[in-house]
Amino acid sequence: MLWSRGPSTVRDVHETIARRRPTQYTTVLKQMQIMAAKGLVSRDEKQRAHVYAPARPREWMERYLAAIFLRRAFDGSASRLMVGALSASKTSKKGAGRDAQAAG
Secondary structure (H helix, E strand, O other): OHHHHOOEEHHHHHHHHHHHOOOOHHHHHHHHHHHHHOOOEEEEOOOOOOEEEEOOOHHHHHHHHHHHHHHHHHOOOHHHHHHHHHHHOOOOHHHHHHHHHHHO
8 A cells, every 4th residue: 555655654554444344443553563674664753643564665574475375375376366356256358358467
């Protein structure tokens, strides 16, 4: 979210997430603190409300998260991930063509 919104407070992030699904402010706060501790986001403490910003480019973060997901959920097996994704998907021929065009 920070990659599309830009630098934001925890309240800003919480309000955006809460519009889509119920979540607690403290959950968002803790997650952002964890991400800051891991160096994934930076925290500007100059103001009363700390402002968080991406510490890495979006593409780096996407690769990082995909690698973690692949390792934890599929024991590092990309083929198991693909089989799971394809079997869970009910993609129409039109949708599949659009997805292929977007990827290529």
